[in-house]
Amino acid sequence: MTHRLAGKIAVLSGGASGMGVTHTRRLIREGARVISFDLNEGAGPDLVDELGEDKLLFLRGDVRKAEDWERVVAAGRQRFGIPNVLINNAGISPLQSLEKVSEEDYRRVIDINQVGTFLGMRALVPSLREAGGGSVINIASTAALVAFADLFPYVASKWAVRGMTKAAALELARDGVRVNAICPGDTDTPMIRAIADTPSGALPPTDDLPFKRWAQPEEISAAVVFLASDESSYMSGGELVIDGAYTAQ
Numbered sequence: 001m002t003h004r005l006a007g008k009i010a011v012l013s014g015g016a017s018g019m020g021v022t023h024t025r026r027l028i029r030e031g032a033r034v035i036s037f038d039l040n041e042g043a044g045p046d047l048v049d050e051l052g053e054d055k056l057l058f059l060r061g062d063v064r065k066a067e068d069w070e071r072v073v074a075a076g077r078q079r080f081g082i083p084n085v086l087i088n089n090a091g092i093s094p095l096q097s098l099e100k101v102s103e104e105d106y107r108r109v110i111d112i113n114q115v116g117t118f119l120g121m122r123a124l125v126p127s128l129r130e131a132g133g134g135s136v137i138n139i140a141s142t143a144a145l146v147a148f149a150d151l152f153p154y155v156a157s158k159w160a161v162r163g164m165t166k167a168a169a170l171e172l173a174r175d176g177v178r179v180n181a182i183c184p185g186d187t188d189t190p191m192i193r194a195i196a197d198t199p200s201g202a203l204p205p206t207d208d209l210p211f212k213r214w215a216q217p218e219e220i221s222a223a224v225v226f227l228a229s230d231e232s233s234y235m236s237g238g239e240l241v242i243d244g245a246y247t248a249q
């Protein structure tokens with residue numbers, strides 16, 4: 001069997017929950033080795049038991065801290081070699097409106113979702129270049145294409161992630177580094193369940209979705225594998241929208 005990701009060494013943020021877990025499993029199943037980190041331990045240690053220390057290195061770390069990115073990259077290089085894939089996946093999506101969100105809470109979302117993505121790209125570029133090229137995958141959202149009420153800082157941060165993706169793609173093209181975004185629609189993870197469980201009306205009922213259901217995390221992981229692989233060799237500065245036709249309406 002040929003592995004689509006043989007020789008790939010991927011750094012993944014937010015790997016202890018939700019889509020980070022399914023991305024890790026799929027990447028490793030396709031032949032990659034993964035350096036994953038998260039603010040929380042979550043599913044991280046169990047995943048190492050399941051997938052093996054020779055395939056997965058899990059660490060604790062905060063995407064908001066440049067020194068954590070440096071530590072993760074150094075540990076990953078020592079264990080597996082020079083990373084050639086980065087997946088900026090960590091994020092938070094608190095229900096907060098323009099009028100009610102405090103400045104502190106607004107900045108927290110921007111710090112994690114937007115500044116964290118910037119710090120991740122900045123920390124990995126030297127490795128991606130040294131590896132002779134690579135792929136950066138920024139997890140944005142349909143909230144980077146349209147807006148949702150009562151997710152004000154989240155929408156702001158995800159539109160920024162989409163813009164940063166395009167700007168980085170132009171800057172890094174000459175180094176053979178591709179940069180793309182994935183825009184998932186509602187996907188069945190703890191994040192969306194927390195919003196769905198709040199009687200805010202921020203989420204459309206699943207019956208109003210064209211597919212009448214949320215995405216499963218594995219349906220997003222399939223796009224991560226494609227963008228991490230050489231199959232997407234001419235794709236850069238773009239986004240894969242995986243939303244069951246939600247933004248086609």
Ligand SMILES: NC(=O)c1ccc[n+]([C@@H]2O[C@H](COP(=O)([O-])OP(=O)(O)OC[C@H]3O[C@@H](n4cnc5c(N)ncnc54)[C@H](O)[C@@H]3O)[C@@H](O)[C@H]2O)c1
Binds near residue numbers: 017037
């Ligand atoms: N679930 C959805 O419907 C949906 C839709 C579109 C986009 N997304 C995006 O997908 C990504 C993954 O979300 P998910 O649904 O799997 O959510 P999740 O809450 O299950 O997982 C997010 C992970 O990020 C980690 N994290 C949060 N802050 C961090 C920090 N400062 N440093 C390191 N790790 C941190 C959390 O601990 C958690 O493990 C996010 O960027 C999210 O915005 C999710």
